[in-house]
Amino acid sequence: MRIRIATAKAATAAPLAAACVGLLLLTACSGPSSAHAPSPSAPAAPTGKNGDAPPEALAGRADTPRLPVPRGRGSRTADDFNGDGHRDLVIDDLVKAPEDSHGDDAGIGIVYGSAGRALEPGSRRLLSARTHAAKFGDTLPAAFDAQTACDLDADGFTDLIVATDPPYDGIGRPPVPLQVLFGSPGGLTGRAVTLRIPDTARYGNEWPDHPVCGDFDGDEHTDLVVTAGEGRISHLRGPFTRAGAPRGAESLPGGGPYLFAPVPKADTNGDGYDDLVHTAKPHAPGAAARGTLLLGTPNGPARPGGTYRFEAPPNGIPTAPVRGSGSAEPAETALLGYADFDGDRKPDTVVRTHRGEEADLIALYPATTPGRPGISFSTALFLR
Numbered sequence: 001m002r003i004r005i006a007t008a009k010a011a012t013a014a015p016l017a018a019a020c021v022g023l024l025l026l027t028a029c030s031g032p033s034s035a036h037a038p039s040p041s042a043p044a045a046p047t048g049k050n051g052d053a054p055p056e057a058l059a060g061r062a063d064t065p066r067l068p069v070p071r072g073r074g075s076r077t078a079d080d081f082n083g084d085g086h087r088d089l090v091i092d093d094l095v096k097a098p099e100d101s102h103g104d105d106a107g108i109g110i111v112y113g114s115a116g117r118a119l120e121p122g123s124r125r126l127l128s129a130r131t132h133a134a135k136f137g138d139t140l141p142a143a144f145d146a147q148t149a150c151d152l153d154a155d156g157f158t159d160l161i162v163a164t165d166p167p168y169d170g171i172g173r174p175p176v177p178l179q180v181l182f183g184s185p186g187g188l189t190g191r192a193v194t195l196r197i198p199d200t201a202r203y204g205n206e207w208p209d210h211p212v213c214g215d216f217d218g219d220e221h222t223d224l225v226v227t228a229g230e231g232r233i234s235h236l237r238g239p240f241t242r243a244g245a246p247r248g249a250e251s252l253p254g255g256g257p258y259l260f261a262p263v264p265k266a267d268t269n270g271d272g273y274d275d276l277v278h279t280a281k282p283h284a285p286g287a288a289a290r291g292t293l294l295l296g297t298p299n300g301p302a303r304p305g306g307t308y309r310f311e312a313p314p315n316g317i318p319t320a321p322v323r324g325s326g327s328a329e330p331a332e333t334a335l336l337g338y339a340d341f342d343g344d345r346k347p348d349t350v351v352r353t354h355r356g357e358e359a360d361l362i363a364l365y366p367a368t369t370p371g372r373p374g375i376s377f378s379t380a381l382f383l384r
Helices: 057-058 379-383
Strands: 002-005 089-091 108-114 118-127 145-150 159-163 180-183 212-213 224-229 234-238 248-253 258-260 276-278 290-298 299-308 334-339 348-355 360-364 376-378
Touching: 089 234, 118 376, 118 379, 145 376, 159 334, 224 299, 224 376, 234 299, 248 299, 276 299
Parallel strands: none
Antiparallel strands: 089 108, 108 118, 145 159, 159 180, 212 224, 224 234, 234 248, 258 276, 276 290, 290 299, 334 348, 348 360, 360 376
C-alpha cells in the first residue's frame, strides 16, 4: 500500500511550515501512517511454551546484524526499490535513542524483501535529509518524510516520493516540497531530486501535497497527482525523467484537500484507468471512512465517480506485543502495510506498535496465520 503505504508525522512537511501541524506511517495531516488505538478485536498476542509470549516478540529484536541489500535486475513488483521481485517495507517513524529523545527524527527506514522470510531486517537502509535529500540552494531540509512509492521512470525499480520543508518567506507561490529518490539495483541510494511541477499545472499559492501514484490516463505509465489550490489537483504524466520532470502536466478541477489511492484496486471499475479518492479530512490507513471518487480518463482523474468507502482489513488491525521501557504512555498501533509480502498472493498485515518514542515493534502477520506474527523487530536496529 501506499506505503501505503504504504501508508506514515505530517503527510507533507511543507505544510508544517505553513501551520499545518500534525506521516505517513508510514500522519497527522494525512498520508500513509496515522496511528490509532489498538483494536479491541485484534488477534491475541503470540504465545510460546506454557502460554508465555516469546521474549524476542515482546522486546523487539534490535540486534539483527546488517546484511547487504540484494541486487536486482528490475521487476513489476510494487514497492520493490532494488528490483529483485520482493516487496520492501518503508517505515517513516523510528524510535529514538534514549540520549536523543528530544532530537530530530532519525529518518526513513527501509527493510528489503527476501525470498525466504518475506522481509529481511538485516537488509536495511536508513535514509535521512543529511545523506539523501536535495538541497534548496545551499540549505538542506530538516524534514524528510516518506509519502508514497511507485516506478516513476519506468526502469523496473520503485522510486520513493518524500516530503521536505524548503525555506519559504510566505510571499508568492511556495517552492515544491516533494522530492524523488530513485530505485536502483542496490535499492534507494544517492541524492533525491526535487519533483518538477510546471507552473501551468499549479493553481494558486498552496503547497503541492498528498502525492498519489497511478496510471490515471491509461497509457501504461505511472503518473503522479498532488493537491493544488482551491480544490484542484496537479496531474503529472509519466514517465518522469531522472531530473524529476513529468512527460506532461495539467491542472484539473474536482480534488479535495486530501488525496488517496483506492484500495485494494486502484482501477475501481475495471476500465483501464486508475482512479483517485479525495476527502475533506485525513484518513488513517486501515480505518473505515468515506471519500469522493474521481475516475481516470485519457485526460487524467477528471470524471466524478460518486462516494467511495474505505474498508477496514477483514481481520482487523492486530497490536504487536511491544514492551515499553518504563514509559507510562499507552501502546499505539499504526498499519504500515496490507499487501502480499511473502509471495503467496494473499495480503499480509504489517503494523508498528510503540509505547512512547523509545520502544516499538514492527510485526508482519502472514495471511495464513493472522493471529501470530511471522517476523518481528524493533526499529531500534536503524540506530546501529
